[in-house]
Amino acid sequence: MSTDAQSVTVRARSPYRGRPGRTFWKTSIAGRDVTDLQGMYTKKFEIDPSSSVATAGSCFAQHISRYLRAAGYNVMDAEPGPANVDPELLRDHGYGVYSARYGNIYFVRQLLQLAQEALSGTVREDIAWRRGDRWFDALRPAVEPEGFATAAQVERQRAEHVAAVRSVLTDSDVLVFTLGLTEGWEDIESGLVYPTAPGTIAGDYDPDRYRFHNFDVAEIVQDFTEFRTLVQSVNPGLKFLLTVSPVPLAATATDDNVLVATTYSKAVLRAAAGKLASEFDDIDYFPSYEIVTSHAPGNEPFDQTGRNVRPETVEKVMAYFLSEHVAGGRGGDAEASAAAAAPASVSDPVVAKAQSGDYVAVDERVFCEEAILEAFADED
Template sequence: MDSASDRPAEPVRRSPYRGNDPRTYWKSAVSGRAPDGLENLYAKKFAIDETTRIATAGSCFAQHIARNMRERGFQVLDLEPAPRQVSTSTGNRYGYGIYSARFGNIYYARQLLQLVQEALGQRAPSDAVWTRDGRYYDALRPAVEPTGLETAELVAAHRRRHVHRVKMLLNRVDVFVFTFGLTEGWVHRESGTVYPTAPGTIAGDFDPDVYEFRNFGYADVYEDFVAFRELVHSVNPDVKFLITVSPVPLAATASGGHVLPATVYSKSVLRAVAGDLATRFDDVDYFPSYEIVTSVFAGNDFFDETGRNVRPEGVDLVMDYFFAEHRPPNGHDDGAAAARAAEPSPQRVVEGEEVFCEEALLEAFGP
């Protein structure tokens, strides 16, 4: 009888998983680690440094990205600044200094696409002026004038200036940072114009014969962003895009279902779109802020008692992962950390979400 040593050795079984990087396995990459201890979570596609001209836009959570980048010395463009005599806090109430132009929050890819089409003279929005209590509002950014304007003509003049500034921004930007926020929106039936909030929330009045609810699906969101990217490249071919998904749940759903599965559906669509865009295009990078805040291993520690507002610790952790790859200009990271320590953290984040987030206003219509 042959001994074991005389038998031929069994060939090593091949597997596409054998020898892969430890970060590709849950056990070695996530299990037993604290939320701030995930190694190689994000690897940048392209560099962002102090010479990079950055534009920021998106949903409420995008405000944190813009603020943190400014604090750390990055060149975040502001093509529509507040008048010099206006304080920062007052300017923020009127939509100044939050993003790279006075867009207000841009929750949907369709909203972003239509804005760029308008800036390039390819689209004129319909039903673009709403009223409330005798005052007039830009329906496409109703929160930037909290008390409205005196006439519809003045609203139109403000919008022409805004759209001109957006066109200037497209020509100057090197990296466009956009945070996907929602899939549920309200659309003008006849023209397809999409609004950042439902008519009747801030201004205007809801008429089901004029407006309809739209829950944008995967194909809608994907195709809208691809069209946006192509339009931007038509005037500025070298622009790159850094995209994220907001971890903030829906304040309310118009789908008729429970808000929890409605939130999961919306975020799942946006996350799938973001992943496919980053896979398809070399000039599109995805940063996993959504996963950092919402992944089950982190528990619920990064949300306050409402389950919607992201705590300062969550925002800071997201930005720490980001700036580990995109190193701030020399000396600015320490200054930003000191500013965070000196500022009352809960007030910093909660106020930002409530004051500058139109969607949060929907809670006022609930029980």
């Protein structure tokens, strides 16, 4: 190559020339500890310490909710439990986990359905599922572990819940929502989507009534866009912070290996969240999924099950969040702030009760209905 040709090559312009270091793997990721990944998150909008923050989503969102409270954020609790009751007992019954007692909301369609119900003020009918002689709310079956004596009691308590959800949607300033799953079960006639398959906690699977549905990117984007429009019609200033749960599927209803099914689901959820954040100024995306699953040296985010996120990993995730959003104007080292904010109960094991009535230790550190599906792996 001639000297003149070399000179032209050196002076050639490239759209990648002069880009920030965070946009290159070599400078922002390679060889760095998971606590030192560069440019992982830059907030799109402020979350003021006095802002009313609502939380909802899949089981991983419980970690975020706990840390936000412990870090001094004004996290809403529109459905507090009875006074003078042991806090652990209240949590076992779904109180204080999220901003209302809706349990885990795994699907955006589920979130949209709940908003439609709450803002219309009309409680859905035919949502009582039976297990033995007890009745459960099919749309949040885990919040009453022992169920109710009658279907009428399910409907009465749901009416109270729907009123609480309405206040969450109308009075919050920011909604933090974690997308968890794409694989769900719906009522064939009504299209109603449930957080668990019928027959898992309560109810009974009838293939003539229920069907499996695996949501795609377009459906999720459309559902959240519809949810956003609906809620902002009564709360115009509401902003949204999306995350994607890094927790793998406990089981898949597809014929794929569960790892392959997990990869598909997380890719769909991440793509949908990215699409929404790129289209709307009031929707931000926080990369908890990327931080947990990064290939940083020494990063071992899960325990021996390969599903349960280690408490120290959650602490690292929240350090990145607090480095951008620190309640009360606190500054300093983000990881130290996250450690100080870590709730003592974040590493407590929990026990889930399967359909059979046998207790199955799942050690999720949060309650996750999906983990109950692991019990069915041992059946013939």
